[in-house]
Amino acid sequence: MKIVSWNVNSIRARAERAEAWVRKHEPDVLALQETKVVDEDFPREAFKALGYHVETFGQKTYNGVAILSRTKPEDVVRGLPDDDEDAERRLLAATVDGVRIVNVYVPNGREVDTPPFEYKLAWLGRLRAFLDATATPAAPLIVLGDFNIAPDERDVYDPDAFRGHVHFHPREHKALAGVCAFGLSDLFREHHREGGRYSWWDYRQLGFPRNAGLRIDLILGTEAVAERSTACDIDRDERKGAKPSDHAPVWVDLAAS
Numbered sequence: 123m124k125i126v127s128w129n130v131n132s133i134r135a136r137a138e139r140a141e142a143w144v145r146k147h148e149p150d151v152l153a154l155q156e157t158k159v160v161d162e163d164f165p166r167e168a169f170k171a172l173g174y175h176v177e178t179f180g181q182k183t184y185n186g187v188a189i190l191s192r193t194k195p196e197d198v199v200r201g202l203p204d205d206d207e208d209a210e211r212r213l214l215a216a217t218v219d220g221v222r223i224v225n226v227y228v229p230n231g232r233e234v235d236t237p238p239f240e241y242k243l244a245w246l247g248r249l250r251a252f253l254d255a256t257a258t259p260a261a262p263l264i265v266l267g268d269f270n271i272a273p274d275e276r277d278v279y280d281p282d283a284f285r286g287h288v289h290f291h292p293r294e295h296k297a298l299a300g301v302c303a304f305g306l307s308d309l310f311r312e313h314h315r316e317g318g319r320y321s322w323w324d325y326r327q328l329g330f331p332r333n334a335g336l337r338i339d340l341i342l343g344t345e346a347v348a349e350r351s352t353a354c355d356i357d358r359d360e361r362k363g364a365k366p367s368d369h370a371p372v373w374v375d376l377a378a379s
Contacts, residue, residue: 124376150219176189199215215256260346273295307344352376
């Protein structure tokens with residue numbers, strides 16, 4: 123079972139690339155972030171034609187998440203339970219082939235000690251509360267997406283420059299650790315201990331050619347998932363070529379249960 127997380131940075135801008143990627147790799151589940159489109163304008167028919175069920179939770183211009191799956195998803199949840207009616211579209215959960223998938227687009231935070239930064243930390247606390255209320259650490263559960271946090275120095279091309287700033291701040295690390303304390307491990311780190319492997323590169327200043335990146339797109343799993351994980355990696359090649367997303371897909375392969 124191949125499960126993929128990908129911040130596409132606008133599904134309409136990246137539709138052809140996303141369809142081509144799906145044709146080539148045939149994932150069982152594709153969790154998308156930053157779709158930037160209302161649900162009725164998501165290009166669902168193109169993915170349905172490729173054999174996928176499509177669940178979306180989007181809004182105009184910003185944010186937005188989607189789950190594409192080969193088998194019909196069950197128990198679909200859109201948003202956190204305490205979201206306001208006009209809340210940002212950042213969470214979509216579903217069960218696919220017995221695995222609970224929670225797809226998240228964590229707030230960016232912008233600058234330390236600003237309201238957006240506090241909102242980010244509070245949102246991660248709400249995510250942990252959501253897991254406590256709806257899931258169990260003993261079950262097969264994956265929480266994946268763009269976390270907008272690089273977990274440690276191996277995940278930042280220049281740790282000294284980023285330390286204490288958004289994406290690499292101690293308060294963010296504490297909030298992420300709070301989510302992981304539910305019983306989740308970083309599946310990429312189950313397979314790769316080395317640094318220099320990133321999932322995001324800035325469009326500016328030759329970020330990708332210089333490999334000046336961050337690993338902020340994560341796949342977290344409970345022990346029931348981790349013990350089935352046979353591989354987990356980042357598709358760096360998808361960041362190449364014309365008009366790519368600034369994020370690369372991150373994937374995990376699970377052996378049959």
